[in-house]
Amino acid sequence: MIRLLPRDRMIWLAAPALVYLAFFYAMPLVYLLGRSVIGPNGPTLSLFANFFADDYNWRVIGNTLRIALLVTLVSLVIGYPVALALARARGLAQVMLLTAIILPLSVGVVVKAFAWQIVLRRDGAIAQLLVATGIWDEPQRLLFTEPGLVIGAANVFLPFMILPIYSVVKLIDPRLSEAGATLGASPFYRFRKIILPLTMPGLISGMAFVFSLSVSMFVIPSLLMGDRFQTLATLTGRSFLLMRNEALGSATAVVLLVLAVSIVVGSTILSRRIGRAA
Amino acid sequence: MTAVEKLATVLIWTIASLAVIFLMAPLVITVAVSFGDSTVFSLPPPGWSFRWYERLPATRGLAASLWTSVQIAALSTLLALILGTLCAIALVRGMFPGREAITTFLISPLMLPGLVVGIAMLQGFRAFGLRDTWTSLLVAHVVITMPYVVRTVLAALSLFDFTLIEAARTLGCSYLQAIRKVLVPALAPAFLTSGMFAFLASMDNYPISIFFTDAWTKTLPIQMLQLVEERPDPMIAAVSTLLILLAVLAMIIGDRLVGLKRLADF
Numbered sequence: 437m438i439r440l441l442p443r444d445r446m447i448w449l450a451a452p453a454l455v456y457l458a459f460f461y462a463m464p465l466v467y468l469l470g471r472s473v474i475g476p477n478g479p480t481l482s483l484f485a486n487f488f489a490d491d492y493n494w495r496v497i498g499n500t501l502r503i504a505l506l507v508t509l510v511s512l513v514i515g516y517p518v519a520l521a522l523a524r525a526r527g528l529a530q531v532m533l534l535t536a537i538i539l540p541l542s543v544g545v546v547v548k549a550f551a552w553q554i555v556l557r558r559d560g561a562i563a564q565l566l567v568a569t570g571i572w573d574e575p576q577r578l579l580f581t582e583p584g585l586v587i588g589a590a591n592v593f594l595p596f597m598i599l600p601i602y603s604v605v606k607l608i609d610p611r612l613s614e615a616g617a618t619l620g621a622s623p624f625y626r627f628r629k630i631i632l633p634l635t636m637p638g639l640i641s642g643m644a645f646v647f648s649l650s651v652s653m654f655v656i657p658s659l660l661m662g663d664r665f666q667t668l669a670t671l672t673g674r675s676f677l678l679m680r681n682e683a684l685g686s687a688t689a690v691v692l693l694v695l696a697v698s699i700v701v702g703s704t705i706l707s708r709r710i711g712r713a714a
Numbered sequence: 715m716t717a718v719e720k721l722a723t724v725l726i727w728t729i730a731s732l733a734v735i736f737l738m739a740p741l742v743i744t745v746a747v748s749f750g751d752s753t754v755f756s757l758p759p760p761g762w763s764f765r766w767y768e769r770l771p772a773t774r775g776l777a778a779s780l781w782t783s784v785q786i787a788a789l790s791t792l793l794a795l796i797l798g799t800l801c802a803i804a805l806v807r808g809m810f811p812g813r814e815a816i817t818t819f820l821i822s823p824l825m826l827p828g829l830v831v832g833i834a835m836l837q838g839f840r841a842f843g844l845r846d847t848w849t850s851l852l853v854a855h856v857v858i859t860m861p862y863v864v865r866t867v868l869a870a871l872s873l874f875d876f877t878l879i880e881a882a883r884t885l886g887c888s889y890l891q892a893i894r895k896v897l898v899p900a901l902a903p904a905f906l907t908s909g910m911f912a913f914l915a916s917m918d919n920y921p922i923s924i925f926f927t928d929a930w931t932k933t934l935p936i937q938m939l940q941l942v943e944e945r946p947d948p949m950i951a952a953v954s955t956l957l958i959l960l961a962v963l964a965m966i967i968g969d970r971l972v973g974l975k976r977l978a979d980f
Contacts, residue, residue, distance in 0.1 A: 446808030450816065453801035453860065461823060461831070461857045464838025468830070471837070514733050521730035534974040535965070536734040542911060542961040543741060544918030546935045547954040550942055551740030554747060554755040554951075561743060561757055591736060599978055623718045652827030655920050659942065669829050676833055677924065689830045696827050 465693070472690045487687040493671075497691070500667040503585060503657075504650035508597075510590040511646045515597030516639070520631075522598065523605040537595045545592060549659040552588035553579060556660065562587075585660045589650055596645040604638035605631075637707040644703030648696045668692045741958050748951035755948065766952035773949065779937035782848075786933065787916035790855035791863075791909050797856070798863030799905070805864075806871040820864045823857050828921030831857075836925040847931040854922050859912035866911075869979065870904030903971040910964045917957070 472483055487493055522533045540548065555561045556578040563575040578584035608631065616626040654669045666674070668688050675685030743757065748766055750759025770776060801820065805813050823831060835854050844850055874897070882892035920935045927936050934953075942950055968977050 443807060443809040445810075446804040447810045449804035450801040450808070453797040453820065453864075454816065456797060457820065457823075457857060457860070460835065460838070460853050462819075464834035465826075465831070467838050467841060468834040514729060514736070517726045517729040518733045521726045524726075525730075531974065532734055533730060534978055536737040538974065538977050539961060539965055540737055540741060542914045542918075542964055543958055544920070544935055546918070546920055546938050546942070547744060547957055548740045550938075550946075550950055550954060551744045553942075553946070554757075555739065555743055557755065559754075559756065561739070564757075591740065594733070594737060602978065623716060623722065627722075648825070648827075652829060652921075654829050655939065659939075669827060672829055672833065673921075673924070676836075685833065689833050692827050693830045696825070696830075700825050 468686065469690060469693075472686045483683060483687050484690075487684070487691070493688075496666050496668060496671050496688075499665065500651055500669070503582065503589070503667065504647050506582075506586045507589045507593060507650040508643055508647045510586060511594050511597040512639075512643060514590070515594055515642060516601060516635075518594075519598050519601035519605050519635075519638070522602050523608075537598055540592070541595050545653075545655045548592050549588065549656045552584075552591065552656075553659055556584040556588065579660060580662050580665075582661075582665075585657055585665075588660050589653060589656050592653075592656060593646045593649050596649060597642040600642040600645065601635055601638040604635050608634050633710075637711045640703050640707040640710065644699050648699045651695055651699070652692060668695070744951045744954045745958065747948050748955040750948060753947060766947075766949045769949050770952055773941075775932065775937050776934075776941075776953070779932045779934045782851075782931055783917050783934040786848075786851050786855050787859075787913045789852055790859045790916050791912045793852075793856045794859035794863045794912055795905065795909055798860045798908075799867050799901075802864055802867040802871055805868060806874075807876065817864070817868070821861045824861045828858075828919070832922035832925040835922065847926055847928050850926040851923060851931065851933065854926060855916045855919065858919060858922060859916050862912040862915055863908045866904045866908035867901065870901055874900050907968045907971050907977070910968060914961060914964055917960075 473479055473481060475482060518533070518537075522530070522537070525533055557563070558575050558577040558579075560578070562578060563572070566572040567575050578587070612630050612634075613626050616630055617623075621629070651667075652669050653667075654673050657665065657667055657670050658673075661670075663674075668691060672685050672688040672692060675681040675688065679685075746757060747755050747759065749762050749764070750756070751761040751763035751765060752759050798820075801816075805817060832854070835850075835857075839845075839850050839853070844853070878896050878900075879892045882896045883889070887895060917933075918935060919933070920939065923933045923936055927933065932940075934957075938950060938953055965974075965977070968974075
């Protein structure tokens with residue numbers, strides 16, 4: 437099969453998968469986009485004009501971006517040092533770190549969001565911990581609050597920050613830093629001039645992953661925030677599943693799609709440019 | 715080592731240790747709650763029991779949704795393995811333009827918001843005249859399992875030395891024998907690992923499945939979320955624990971087959 441087919445005609449082996457995806461994945465997406473800009477009387481942007489005219493929807497967009505930004509920042513602050521540690525770790529420490537990063541990835545989001553519902557309650561583990569350490573005077577409820585949502589989401593998406601950074605950190609030649617030290621560079625200067633620029637592509641793709649996952653998350657805010665707090669994704673889900681308002685749902689879905697695609701494309705271009713410069 | 719470097723090292727390892735606890739916390743707490751004998755989620759539980767597990771078989775809809783999920787996950791993984799592997803071979807061995815773009819396209823279902831992909835599929839399938847829930851679920855799940863297969867098999871194939879097949883031919887193997895005896899064993903670990911993780915991704919999918927469920931056909935995560943909303947009690951933790959066990963099993967097998975470090979490749 438491999439030599440029977442000339443290498444320039446090998447695309448035929450890819451054809452079944454490509455046709456499948458074109459039919460059941462690309463065409464539905466194009467159809468969704470098409471329907472959102474074509475009204476009964478030809479092309480129109482009225483769906484989006486109505487959507488953006490509503491102040492409530494701007495609050496929803498604000499909620500979405502604010503939460504996604506916070507989740508990305510928290511994941512970055514925790515994830516970067518963890519990626520550095522993972523690159524240096526050997527033996528048991530390496531196994532433990534890898535397990536803690538990979539295992540949660542193959543556990544479903546419903547399971548993890550449910551666990552955070554337990555942890556964030558007034559009598560949950562975090563409240564108990566904070567009261568025991570004297571940070572809080574009395575237990576408070578973190579469930580249905582924004583900090584609770586950020587903690588839960590950062591927990592679920594943290595591996596997507598750590599792994600891309602780790603994938604570039606492990607390629608850095610340790611002699612570079614040693615050479616810098618021999619030449620008299622301070623540790624801080626070496627970090628800023630050697631480690632940070634070399635990890636930039638991983639950093640950018642990690643941030644893009646976490647940001648776009650946070651923008652699109654649906655189960656986590658549904659369980660940790662409830663109905664009073666809406667993001668683009670929860671509003672999209674509600675309009676289709678509960679309100680049967682397909683116009684609103686299509687508008688939010690398209691906004692979400694455009695947002696996610698521009699994050700992915702933008703970050704790819706950015707990390708390529710930086711990768712070339714470094 | 716200077717004082718600053720020592721401080722940085724201590725800081726990095728402190729954060730890493732705390733991160734391990736943070737990452738494992740939801741799983742550990744779920745398991746602990748599932749073995750507790752209290753109806754509320756007090757931790758640590760006042761006593762231990764299997765009462766939540768004993769209630770599982772009698773819970774309405776749970777067994778049916780598990781069976782649906784297993785069927786859909788197994789079939790979609792199988793289809794994804796066939797389509798994805800053929801495609802990966804073409805991408806590694808083929809000489810045609812646009813290979814990079816095709817790879818991005820194949821992986822892209824993982825990068826777009828699941829909910830939006832689900833809505834698009836719901837409307838698209840309706841337009842095609844595909845209305846059967848079970849079939850729609852299967853068709854949709856192949857799209858989300860294929861990226862796992864393509865990514866892993868592509869990585870394994872790019873490490874495979876294709877001249878080995880020529881060598882086997884020279885040594886007297888027929889074409890199919892050469893593929894069966896050389897290529898298949900070399901790809902087997904990637905095949906099994908990606909199949910396992912594709913299976914889990916299908917089992918755990920919520921945002922796409924939610925659009926293809928009705929009163930009779932529900933997948934496990936949909937049924938679980940419904941139970942969480944109706945009566946959140948530790949029984950959900952018992953179901954979750956079984957799913958965690960499945961993930962642990964997949965990780966151990968994956969470690970044996972390709973090693974933990976390869977599983978972390980991104």
